[in-house]
Every structure is written in structure tokens, then in C-alpha cells.
Amino acid sequence: MGKNKKPPRLKARLPKGLRDIDASEIRARDAMLRAIRDVYESYGFEPLDTPAFEYTDALGKFLPDQDRPNEGVFSFQDEDEQWLSLRYDLTAPLARHVAENYEALPKPFRRYQTGSVWRNEKPGPGRFREFIQFDADTVGASSVAADAEMCMLAADALEALGVKRGDYVIRVNNRKVLDGVLSSIGIDPHADEQLGTRLTILRALDKYERLGSDGVKLLLGDGRKDESGDFTKGAGLTSHQTEPLMKFVMAQEQGRDSTLGSMEGLVQGNEIGQQGIDELRSMDAVLTASGCEDDRVAFDPSIVRGLDYYTGPVFEAELTFEVKDEKGRPVRFGSVGGGGRYDGLVARFKGQPVPATGFSIGVSRLYTALTALGQLKDAEPFGPVVVSVFDKAAIADYQALVTRLRDADIRAELYLGNGKMGQQFKYADQRGAPCVVIQGPDEKERGEVQVKDLIEGAKAAQSVASNEEWRSERPAQFAVSEDKLVEAVREVLARHRD
RNA sequence: GCCGCUGUAGCUCAGUUGGUUAGAGCGCUUGAUUGUGGAUCAAGAGGUCCCUCGUUCGAAUCGAGGCAGCGGUACCA
Structure with missing residues (x-):
């Protein structure tokens, strides 16, 4: 057992959740970005770039403190001890840009932007701490025509990338309808003391796709135990309250029109809920007039998306084909993009409401999916x-x-x-x-x-x-x-x- | 954060009831071939057995604690 005389070597290692990207992926990615950009340009959006980091408060993030350092974002202080954070999406920087240049910009302001974003979260299969998004947003348009356009844009972009019609779907819901349903079971969506319950309910509904109705029912009630034995506390609703929610989340029918009908029945004259239904109905009219049928854009009451950020229609792009991983197990890619209406974001800076809606494509995840699909040809088949x-x-x-x-x-x-x-x-x-x-x-x-x-x-x-x-x-x-x-x-x- | 699994060569892994100098395949380097990729054959390099403490005459192996990776779950404004 002799002493090792060699000095300890420095270990070469990549920080977790980050990765190096090789030549063939860069070429394929560039081709993807070009295809998406062409679609966004054709819709009349203008390019914009913003820096990789911003003042932390501009991102709407609480300052990292002793209790919760760097929650969700990567943060650091400059020489003046001001907190800065790497952007975690492209929407918050857009809100800052619009607020800062409000007078000079045309309204509505339509821009597209691509770049890396960083999230200080636990990485998982297909989930990284740095990834590329490609966003299009319209700021200053309150009409749901703008929302409908986002859905068409997303569908066109996916098709431009070689995803065939039927292999994807843009699912749409409206947060107002969700609020309406909550009211109908006696939960005031805007009462402070019920915020926690509301979040738990919405998150439970959001998992319908993955956990099925039984799982959601448990999460709405007492709670659910997962495969590893970990327990997730539920919303604690009575079966009286759970029933209408389950009906709602399963209200999707064949076709946008029938789905709307069945959702409307469950909102039952609730004002906010009805307003949400009306908005979806207007979107349907715009979509149909543009020849965008429900094989491309569907209404789905189980779509919720992240929270407190969206104020109206919400969208999610999903690939529907099945893909196997290297071990032959089926993989679900889930959402490869999403977005919605966020009428309150710019108002944080301006003090006056500025309506906005947008869509974001997760380029990195789409790349993985398209590779698995064999959709991406190597742009440069040989070396020099x-x-x-x-x-x-x-x-x-x-x-x-x-x-x-x-x-x-x-x-x-x-x-x-x-x-x-x-x-x-x-x-x-x-x-x-x-x-x-x-x-x-x-x-x-x-x-x-x-x-x-x-x-x-x-x-x-x-x-x-x-x-x-x-x-x-x-x-x-x-x-x-x-x-x-x-x-x-x-x-x-x-x-x-x- | 919580739950589970796993840490041995660059990679994939073996390693017996705790026993001397820790192995294999692939990969890498060199040569057979001083003017030719592949195949074959031969030789070689490459190890903190994740770390620390403990038990023991003796630990890759047993125990405790830590760290890291993977998976699930939660969070993701």
C-alpha cells in the first residue's frame, strides 16, 4: 500500500446540467433556427437581441437571500453589489425592453428572439440547465386574434421543421375559464387566503395528461404517493368539489366546437368563465377562417401552464408520435413549446396595463425529438x-x-x-x-x-x-x-x- | 427539497467466505508493414477501487457519515 507519489490531477468535468455541443448538432441546430426564423419573419416579426443577464428585479425574481439562495435562477452581484441574474426566459427581458423603450416602439410591437436561457433547477432526462428558446411575441394587442395568430405561428413553425401534420398538436385553454370553474366550486381565484389551494388545484389539473384521472383525483383530495414512495400532499378538496373539476378536465371532445360546448356547460353563467369561453370562441373563428383546423390547434381544458404569469389564453405545443430511447423504452417528449397571454408583465414597469401574448419554442428539446424521429439530415455529410x-x-x-x-x-x-x-x-x-x-x-x-x-x-x-x-x-x-x-x-x- | 438505486482503467463491466502484486472486453499508443485507413498478430501505456472515519493481523469487499451520478417526485415566477 505505497503512497501515491503523483500530484493529484485536476478533474476535467462539466458542470451538471450543462453540455458541450458537437459539430453535427450545431449544424442541425442552425438549420432549425433558420427554418423557424423564416416562418417568424413571414408573419412580420422583427428580430431583437437582449443580453444574457439582467438586473434580478427586472426578471421579477426575488433577491436571493440566505433562506433561498438562487431559487430557480443563477445570480451574482456586480462591483456595486447590485444583483444580476442570467435570464431564465426571453419574455421577462422583452417586457423590460418594451417598458424602457415604450415611446419609441411601434404599437403593437412584434418581435422574435432566440438565445440560451438558464435555469437553476435539477436537471433531468432531456432537461438541462442551459437551453435554447425561440420566441415570438406581440406586445400591445389585446385582441385574441393575436393569440390565435400565435397558435398558427407555432403550427407553421413545427411543420417548417419537418413535423408532419398529425404528429403534433397545439393545445389551447384559457385561464379565465379555469378561474370560472374554481369559482363554481366555491374557491375565489383571487382571494389571498386561497392562493395556495388554487395553485395546488391548477398543478393537479396540469398533470392529467401524465397521471390520468385517478392521479389527479388523489392530488385534488388527500394526496398521492409516487413510484419511489414519495408522498405529494393534495389540495384537500371534498369529493363534492373534486367532481366538477374532474368533469372539467375531461371535457375535451372531438373538435373545438364540441369541446367549447362541454366546457361552457361547466362554467354555468360564471362571468369570468363565460368571458374565457367567448375568447376561445373568437379564437376558433379566426383559426377556422385561416384554414387552421383542429388537427393542428385543439382546445384542451387540462392545459394550465406555469402560474400567475398568464392572464388569458394559454398554449402548449406537443409532439404526439411515440419515440423510443436507446434502450428501446418509449419516451414522451411532452411539450416542445408553450406560451400565452400575459397582460400584466409590462405593467410592472409602466404602471399602465400593456396587453401581450407570445409563444416560445424549446429548440433544444425539439432537436432531441427530431433527431429521434430521424427528421434531421446531417447538413454536412463529409469532412474536408x-x-x-x-x-x-x-x-x-x-x-x-x-x-x-x-x-x-x-x-x-x-x-x-x-x-x-x-x-x-x-x-x-x-x-x-x-x-x-x-x-x-x-x-x-x-x-x-x-x-x-x-x-x-x-x-x-x-x-x-x-x-x-x-x-x-x-x-x-x-x-x-x-x-x-x-x-x-x-x-x-x-x-x-x- | 424528498424517496430509491449506483460509485472499480478513457468507456462497459467482473472481482469468490475480508487475504499477498486488483482483472477482462472495447478504446488508445507502438510495432509486424522505413509509400496507405480496414482485418490479423504482438507489445505497451493507463487505477486515490468516490472521500473520511471506524471494525480487523489484514478492507475494493464489513459499518457509519459525507460527496457525486442516475432515476422518480416536487418546484420551475
């Missing part, structure tokens, strides 16, 4: 052409070959390592190079270069048994005169382009 270095003294000649390829718009690079030929081929292989260019003294003398097609060669390797044969045959390799280099490489590229 590698020009090998046979003789270090002739490196200038090799660089000239590289330049000629680049001038012909072919991705190419000179091998910059120290390896011998074998290692250079291995490198080219690892890079996914379609071919390697070789020029030894013999070729130089004849004014030729060798072009070796690595993809063809890999196929040929399967039928070659002995190493001698492998080496002497030089599969898929041919000589061309030096001035035909570009044509020869192009031919190899074309051979494997699809």
Missing part, C-alpha cells in the same frame, strides 16, 4: 478533403494543392500533424474525409497526384482479407495529372453526394 504530407520538405507544394481545392469551393486542409502516412490516413478517416490527396516523389516526377476515395475504399476493405492484398491493391485510389486535381476530387464528391 485531406492533403497528406508525404515529404515535409515539399509542404509548400501541398499547401498549393489545398489552396486550389479551396479556390474551387471544396473544403480542404493540409495535414498538420506529425504522423506518418498510416496515421495521416487514420486521421482523414476520423475526420470523415471523402478522399485524401497524395503526392510522393514518384507522382511529383510524373506531374501527377493520387486521389484516394476513402468511402469507396472502406467498402472495398470488407472483401480484402490479407494485409498484403490490402496494401498492394490500394483500393479506390487513382492517379490523375496534377492539373486535373479539382475535377477528380469533384468526381469523388459527386459519387457520394447522396
